[in-house]
Amino acid sequence: MEGYKTKFHGVPVKRYCQTLDLRDNPQLIAEYRRRHGRDFIWPEIPQGIRDVGILEMEIYILGTRLFMIVETPPDFDWDSAMARLNTLPRQQEWEEFMSVFQLADADKSSAEKWKPMERMFYLYE
Numbered sequence: 001m002e003g004y005k006t007k008f009h010g011v012p013v014k015r016y017c018q019t020l021d022l023r024d025n026p027q028l029i030a031e032y033r034r035r036h037g038r039d040f041i042w043p044e045i046p047q048g049i050r051d052v053g054i055l056e057m058e059i060y061i062l063g064t065r066l067f068m069i070v071e072t073p074p075d076f077d078w079d080s081a082m083a084r085l086n087t088l089p090r091q092q093e094w095e096e097f098m099s100v101f102q103l104a105d106a107d108k109s110s111a112e113k114w115k116p117m118e119r120m121f122y123l124y125e
Helices: 026-035 044-051 078-085 091-098
Strands: 014-021 056-062 065-072
Touching: 026 091, 044 078, 044 091
Parallel strands: none
Antiparallel strands: 014 065, 056 065
């Protein structure tokens, strides 16, 4: 197994880890993956993520389970950033479109769909 490179931001970062489940349908999962590819994601979506102050966002998948890592500056305020993200161009449309693939209500925001995970272990001091 080969690991994944991470981006060095030059400053300390805060990390958020979240999870969300997809519908158990191989065709929908394949389409969900395709829609998150660089050639198919709507450009307003990654731009909005950057505009609210997120430095990096990664989504991992295993079966129907998604795991997202978000890196932000230390002074980042999650609630205010997500409230702002929810108002940016095409964000609501994207959330409604993605709900076809996700086990979440179509009228929920990204912050309401993705559930924070509790860190129960870490190695560094």
